[in-house]
Amino acid sequence: MARRLKFNIFRYNPQDPDSSPHTDTFFLEETESMSLFIALNQIREEQDSSLQFDFCCRAGICGACAIMINGKPGLACHTLTDELPEEITLMPLPIFKLIGDLSVDTGTWFRAMYEKVESWVHTDETFDPNTDEGRMDNALAEEIYELERCIECGCCVAACGTANMREDFVGAVAMNRIARFMMDPRDERTDKEYFEIIGTDEGIFGCMGLLGCEDVCPKHLPLQDQLGILRRKMGWSAVKQLFRFKS
């Protein structure tokens, strides 16, 4: 027996002076292997063509479609309706600025994050097209890739107690990024330099260890482990500097 799904969807178009924040209700007949991607598009095409939401790859690769699904952040494209109750409440991600309805501006937030953590390989060398690439251990390459898998969907930030309370907190995604570069021998930054970026209450020491990030990450990145390692590393770095050891 196909269920009749009830969708409560947050609506607000800041660009429309007649619009105010409210919830709209839509009903849909559930179909086989229906995902929120299918459902939302069906609602837009058949019931309300002004409904704003974001999808891109619709395959769980690009991170565009993170929304709050019954209170939890998740990727809409790979959430199947049969995993959900009959009543489904959809809200935009908190923290990020609202564009309209379920659509939020992750681009600006993440660009600021890249700039803050200087999310690139820092090296004094210059590229020489005529020599072989530097060697790297395959196991290390795979370890780096493990952290590089982050799709910047914003779920970890949305589920983070600290980030929700303080706007300047960089979030697990930034910490994971730093951890990725720390692991990479091509990046010549020292622990002290990393410390200057995230050795603060906006960075690793602001993390309260609530593990919302770890528990919602759609890519199952090892965020808990990386945050722990990072806190210790940065903590030791501070102690070493206190005793003026060489870092």
Add this chain to the structure above:
Amino acid sequence: MAVNTTTYVRSPSRTSAYLDWLQMLTGVALILFMWSHMILVASVNLGAGVMDALAHFLEKTYMAQVGGPIIACIFLLHFVLAARKVPFRVDQQTTIWKLSRQLRHTDTYLWLIQVVTAMIILIMGSIHMWTVLTDLPIQAAKSAARIQGGFWLVFYLILLPMVELHVGIGFYRIAVKWGFSRRHDRKKYKRFETYLTAIFITIGLVTLVRFLLLKT
């Protein structure tokens, strides 16, 4: 391209790191103290004499007279340090409560318990310390008399679970934050935390009953 004309540049500071270390270390110190404290108090179950002997030893070596106030200071310091993270502003309060309700996420709830118990412990713990430390020596008979008065029984029935919850969760949180607990053993740590809290509350309750029944 943005032009930054701000001349004030914040110099890199290590304060956050040190404060975080201190928060953790004071936490660990208090956890260890609470465990020792429980041993001292629970020793009454072995007989009033055992407790009195232990207390006498602590006072003779001035550990109570000196250690007591030091613990009180650590206690306050720990509060001040941890309070950096506690939402005092209304909007932050609203946000965090709303978030935990939405997420239905145990670890976020646990932290709220930490915040609430902290406030209660701050007040009740201070009263308890003042009462005990201004009325040395510590004697099983004196404690029993207080509890049998009724008011203090209720007082400790509230304070006991607050403290044990706070200590248990604090233990787990330190393990997670500082990377002692990893993804693969997080469940183990959490279970350990639950057992620890339950065991200490049980010992505490047994001890309270013992005091209640102790002839003064």
Add this chain to the structure above:
Amino acid sequence: METIFTDVLCIGAGLAGERVAIEAASAGFDAICLSIVPARRSHSSAAQGGMQAALGHCAMGDGDCPDVHFVDTVKGSDWGADQEVVRLFVDRAPEAVREMAFWGIPWNRVVPGKSTYFKGGKEFEKVEASEKEGFITARDFGGTAKWRTCYTSDGTGHTLLYTMDNKVVQLGVTVHDRVEAIALIHDGEICTGAVARCLKTGDLRVYLAKATVIATGGYGRIYRETTNAVINDGGGAIIALDTGVVPLGNPEAQQFHPTGIVPTNILVTEGCRGDGGTLLDVNEERFMHEYEPEKAELASRDVVSRWMTHHIRQGLGVKSPYGDYLWLDIRHLGEHHIKTKLREVEEICNNFLGIDPITQLIPVRPAQHYTMAGVRTNKDGAAYGLTGLFSAGEAACWDMHGLNRLGGNSLAETVVAGKIVGEKIVEFLQGYEVQYNTGVIRSAVTKQEERIKRLISGENGDENVYDIRNHMQDELMERVGIFRNGTDLQKAVDNLQEIYARAQKVGLRSNGAGANPELGLALKIQGMVKLALCTAYGALQRTESRGCHAREDYEARNDRDWWNRTLATWKEGDDLPTLNYEPATETVELPPGERGYGVCKIITCDGEVIGEDKS
């Protein structure tokens, strides 16, 4: 009207667009990238498999060099490629891979010693040389003589895009995300920028640039079943075609990927077959080795897709409410291999199909995958028809893919072409000045404002934009798919012309305020139908079979009459494109011959018929 000036305007911030911007910024020019999504959500990130470059470090790639890569690519293109461009590409690809390594890609590396691999379901052994330890390794991909596809597990596109965007941030290149270019600003000779719609506010904005680059990727979304992201709806190709002077090259060239999952058409990487996965039919028996004894599952994509469709037509597909499909089997690769090297595949199966590929078969069938068609450029990436307009990546018809692209050559193209076209733009900009004509700008803006007003007010009519899109997609899927014939193509052209007429009568049902999604689609629906018509009409006219273009009524590849490239322009007011033709390649390093796989009936340049149709 907000007006923004820059030296280089890249429309699209995927790998190609960003690579061009990096080259320009490194040379000291201002560059702005426009992207309809945050840059890292671009579809480049979805390319899982890898990037071809003849490094020759791994044992199975021993002896590889650009010459071998050249031959593979030209054969893959079924001699439709511009051989001068292919040569440029293969020579620069190894350098591009190394440069990306230098910027931070965690390429998988050579692990010395014995290891096993699968081919056609059988296990083989190889020994990696210890002196190559730690160099970039490669995997096997369809249509290649050597293992040449460099990879990072199964997230090659993802790591490439993230690293590229890191470089963009490092160089301070501006990226305006959620901005869509909806018209080029030009006077019929020189292109000076674009009119864009902000997808955060709905406002129009003018970007004025000395050089404008179209790097918007492919437009698979004109098909109903496609592996492409929902953003791949042809924005760049449409604004180029709208100029009336810039042609699309080979619009009929649409590649189908053999393994889209059923029913959602999400791609599972060619790496599955490269690593030894097999295709099974309804009886769970292999069949590809019967059609292609040599390459079996690893023949080029057009060939595998066609045999799969053929096999399904023989009644050997698995029946389902979503149509017939076949099985992809990777079970024998083992849990470890699947959980590390093919993890995205595992996730896709778990999340979208609810199956476990370690123990279960994956339902697959061919789906539209890649647009070889695109804005026709010369070897420098400069578009035909307008000075100051360039194009790179999948959006362009540069043309190294001809009528069929090899797996792993698309990621490689974005990075290599981005680099080369970027260098050429830097050369172009040296000493180049342009005068911005306010009249031209004003009329371009007014035209767009007028369009938006009419769509919102419903003055043109009240056709439903989603309806029209669905009809167009069905039409292409049904009649301009893997196998094509004159009757169906003619019908498709007729129906699409009717749909095009309806597309001009679209009216919004919502109020169109702000970043309204219905307005976004309505602004481009006419363009999308134009692209569909170019595809169908180009296919109708090309009376031969070459690469992905398989005509049932003209089964031979006809080098005598059709060794050329279709150029489609659209004159204002017409309801069909104007087709012209140019030779496929001026330089001939490798004369046309047999590919060694696929149908091998060929009408040679001299008119001689060789080979036999095997089906």
